[in-house]
Amino acid sequence: MRTHYCGTITSAQIDEEVTLYGWVDRRRDHGGVIFLDMRDREGIVQVVFDPDTEEHFQRADRVRSEYVLEIKGRVRARSDATINPNMLTGEIEILGKKLEILNSAATPPFQLDQHIEVGEDVRLKYRYIDLRRPEMLEKLKLRSRVTSSIRRFMDENGFLDIETPILTKATPEGARDYLVPSRTHEGKFFALPQSPQLFKQLLMVSGMDRYYQIAKCFRDEDLRADRQPEFTQIDIETSFMNDQQIMAITERMIQGLFKEVLDVDLGDFPHMPYAEAMSRFGSDKPDLRxxxxxxxxxxxxxxxxxxxxxxxxxxxxxxxxxxxxxxxxxxxxxxxxxxxxxxxxxxxxxxxxxxxxxxxxxxxxxxxxxxxxxxxxxxxxxxxxxxxxxxxxxxxxxxxxxxxxxxxxxxxxxxxxxxxxxxGDWAPLWVVDFPMFEENSEGNLTSLHHPFTAPACSPEALEKNPEQALSIAYDMVLNGTELGGGSVRIHQADMQQAVFRVLGISDEEAQEKFGFLLDALKYGAPPHGGLAFGLDRLVMLMTGAKSIRDVIAFPKTQSAACVMTDAPGLADNKQLRELNIRLREKPKAE
Missing domain, CATH: 3.30.1360.30 (GAD-like domain)
Structure with a gap:
C-alpha cells in the first residue's frame, strides 16, 4: 500500500519508512551505487540502492526507464553538496530497502523530456506515454482544479448539476451535426448535441431555476487550434435574472477561478458594444493588450x-x-x-x-x-x-x-x-449589444448567436426592421479569445415565432423542428438566460498552451481522427444491415 506520492516527500518525513509506486524516470550507476529517479503524477524523488541489499540491488541494476516499480525504503537527508534546489524533493532521498518490478517497459518512442521536440502525430499516437510527461500532467491537473473550482462556485450559488441527453434531435446551431442511426426506428437518426441549449431552456420552464452542467458537445466542422469535434462546455442557465445579473455572477466565477488557481486578480471586466469592437479592432473578441x-x-x-x-x-x-x-x-x-x-x-x-x-x-x-x-x-x-x-x-x-x-x-x-x-498579462472584456442577425453569402439573414436569443425590441419592430435589431447577448473575452457566450432567451411564443419568420422558417417547419419548445413556452415559461464557457479554451489560456489539444487527455487530430485508436473505423456488414444502412460504392477510376 502506497504511503506517499513520490513528489510529496520532504524533509518532514526524514527517518520515516515509505512505500512508493511509480515509473523509473532515470537510472544512474555511480561506482557501485545505483540511483533511481522514481516518478508518479506528483513528481520525482531520488532512490538510492547500495550493495548491502544484494537481491534488491541486483533488481535495481536490471531496471530501465519506464519500468513500473514498488519501492520501500527510509527517507534521509541529502548532504549539502548533493541538494537539488530545482526539485521539490531535492533536500531528501530514499535509501531503498526493497524493490519489486511490477512491470517491465519497452523503449519509449520518445524521451519524456520537456526539452525534446516531438511531432504531434507521434505524441497523439502514443498519448498514454505523452501524458506521463510532467508538462502534460500539470496541464491536466490544472484542468481538474478548474472544474472543481467551478463546481464549488455553482453549488454554493444554488445551481443544480443536471445532465441532459446525448442522443437528441438535430438543431440549427451553425455547424453540422454528428448523426447516429437508430436501429429500432428504421431510417431515422439521432444527433449528438452541439450544446444543451434547448434542454436547459426546458429546465427553466420546469422550474429548476438555476442549472449548470460540464457537458460534452459535438460539432462536425473544420478544425483549428481551438476547435475539436468533441469539446467540453461549462453550461449555465438561470431564471429571473437579467443580462447584467448573469454577467455579474459569471464574472465573479471567473475572477474567483483565476485567483484560486493562478493567484491572478483579473479586476473588473469593462463592457464594449459589438459595433465599437468591430470599428476599433475589426473583431468581436479584441485583444486589449x-x-x-x-x-x-x-x-x-x-x-x-x-x-x-x-x-x-x-x-x-x-x-x-x-x-x-x-x-x-x-x-x-x-x-x-x-x-x-x-x-x-x-x-x-x-x-x-x-x-x-x-x-x-x-x-x-x-x-x-x-x-x-x-x-x-x-x-x-x-x-x-x-x-x-x-x-x-x-x-x-x-x-x-x-x-x-x-x-x-x-x-x-x-x-x-x-x-x-x-x-500586460490579462485583458478581460465583455462584448455586448450584438446584432440579432447577419447576412450570409446568399444574402439571407441568419442568427448571429442562435435563434433562441431574445431581441432588445418588440416582435413588431423586429419584423419591420430586422437588420437593425440588437440582441440581449454578451460574450466574455480574454486576451483575444472568446471564453464564453450567452444571452437572455426568448420566453414568449409570439417572439420566438417572429424570429423564426425573419429567418425564413415557416410555421410548419418551426412546429416540426421546435414544436416541443414552442409548446413549452405556452405553459408559463419564466424569463431566463444563460451562458456557456468553453472549458478547453479556458484551460488552454490558463496554462499558456498553444492548442486545446494540449489540455485534452485524448484529443482528435485536425482531421478529426484519433491516431491512437485509429478512429473513425469501418462498420461490418452485419452492423450496417441492422442499422438499415447501405454504403454507396465509390466510382471506379477510369
Missing amino acids: IPLELVDVDDLMRQVDFKVFNGPANDAKGRVAALKVTGGAQISRKQIDGYTKFVSIYGAKGLAWIKINDITAGIEGLQSPILKFMPEDIITQMMARLAVTDGDIVFFGADKTSIVNEALGALRVKVGEDQGLIK
Missing part, C-alpha cells in the same frame, strides 16, 4: 481618384480603414510582403502601406507606392487624423466591411505579437 486600433478613412478616400480606395469608400457595404503601427517604419519590405500574403487568407486582395520617415517634410517625408494616386491635401488630413509621428507605418484595408474587419483585425494581432507590442 495590443495598443493598435483601426481608424476609418472612408470619407477621405471617397475623394481619391484611385478605384482600390474610392470603390469601397462609396459602397454602403464597404469600408476603408487604416492601422497605424507606432515605430513600425523599420518593418522590412520582405515582412510587408509576408503580411500581404497573411491578409490574403482573409480575402484581402492586397495591403497598401505608408511609411512616415519625416512628417515635417510633408509628402516628401513619406514612403509608399500609393502616394502618386492621392492628392496631397488628402494625405495631410489623413496623417493628422492618424496622429502619426516619425518612424510609424500605416497599413490600409479597402474592401467589403467584413473582409476589411477580418483582415486588419487579424493583422493587428499578428503585428502586435511580431513587434512585441503586447502589454
Whole structure:
C-alpha cells in the first residue's frame, strides 16, 4: 500500500519508512551505487540502492526507464553538496530497502523530456506515454482544479448539476451535426448535441431555476487550434435574472477561478458594444493588450481618384480603414510582403502601406507606392487624423466591411505579437449589444448567436426592421479569445415565432423542428438566460498552451481522427444491415 506520492516527500518525513509506486524516470550507476529517479503524477524523488541489499540491488541494476516499480525504503537527508534546489524533493532521498518490478517497459518512442521536440502525430499516437510527461500532467491537473473550482462556485450559488441527453434531435446551431442511426426506428437518426441549449431552456420552464452542467458537445466542422469535434462546455442557465445579473455572477466565477488557481486578480471586466469592437479592432473578441486600433478613412478616400480606395469608400457595404503601427517604419519590405500574403487568407486582395520617415517634410517625408494616386491635401488630413509621428507605418484595408474587419483585425494581432507590442498579462472584456442577425453569402439573414436569443425590441419592430435589431447577448473575452457566450432567451411564443419568420422558417417547419419548445413556452415559461464557457479554451489560456489539444487527455487530430485508436473505423456488414444502412460504392477510376 502506497504511503506517499513520490513528489510529496520532504524533509518532514526524514527517518520515516515509505512505500512508493511509480515509473523509473532515470537510472544512474555511480561506482557501485545505483540511483533511481522514481516518478508518479506528483513528481520525482531520488532512490538510492547500495550493495548491502544484494537481491534488491541486483533488481535495481536490471531496471530501465519506464519500468513500473514498488519501492520501500527510509527517507534521509541529502548532504549539502548533493541538494537539488530545482526539485521539490531535492533536500531528501530514499535509501531503498526493497524493490519489486511490477512491470517491465519497452523503449519509449520518445524521451519524456520537456526539452525534446516531438511531432504531434507521434505524441497523439502514443498519448498514454505523452501524458506521463510532467508538462502534460500539470496541464491536466490544472484542468481538474478548474472544474472543481467551478463546481464549488455553482453549488454554493444554488445551481443544480443536471445532465441532459446525448442522443437528441438535430438543431440549427451553425455547424453540422454528428448523426447516429437508430436501429429500432428504421431510417431515422439521432444527433449528438452541439450544446444543451434547448434542454436547459426546458429546465427553466420546469422550474429548476438555476442549472449548470460540464457537458460534452459535438460539432462536425473544420478544425483549428481551438476547435475539436468533441469539446467540453461549462453550461449555465438561470431564471429571473437579467443580462447584467448573469454577467455579474459569471464574472465573479471567473475572477474567483483565476485567483484560486493562478493567484491572478483579473479586476473588473469593462463592457464594449459589438459595433465599437468591430470599428476599433475589426473583431468581436479584441485583444486589449495590443495598443493598435483601426481608424476609418472612408470619407477621405471617397475623394481619391484611385478605384482600390474610392470603390469601397462609396459602397454602403464597404469600408476603408487604416492601422497605424507606432515605430513600425523599420518593418522590412520582405515582412510587408509576408503580411500581404497573411491578409490574403482573409480575402484581402492586397495591403497598401505608408511609411512616415519625416512628417515635417510633408509628402516628401513619406514612403509608399500609393502616394502618386492621392492628392496631397488628402494625405495631410489623413496623417493628422492618424496622429502619426516619425518612424510609424500605416497599413490600409479597402474592401467589403467584413473582409476589411477580418483582415486588419487579424493583422493587428499578428503585428502586435511580431513587434512585441503586447502589454500586460490579462485583458478581460465583455462584448455586448450584438446584432440579432447577419447576412450570409446568399444574402439571407441568419442568427448571429442562435435563434433562441431574445431581441432588445418588440416582435413588431423586429419584423419591420430586422437588420437593425440588437440582441440581449454578451460574450466574455480574454486576451483575444472568446471564453464564453450567452444571452437572455426568448420566453414568449409570439417572439420566438417572429424570429423564426425573419429567418425564413415557416410555421410548419418551426412546429416540426421546435414544436416541443414552442409548446413549452405556452405553459408559463419564466424569463431566463444563460451562458456557456468553453472549458478547453479556458484551460488552454490558463496554462499558456498553444492548442486545446494540449489540455485534452485524448484529443482528435485536425482531421478529426484519433491516431491512437485509429478512429473513425469501418462498420461490418452485419452492423450496417441492422442499422438499415447501405454504403454507396465509390466510382471506379477510369
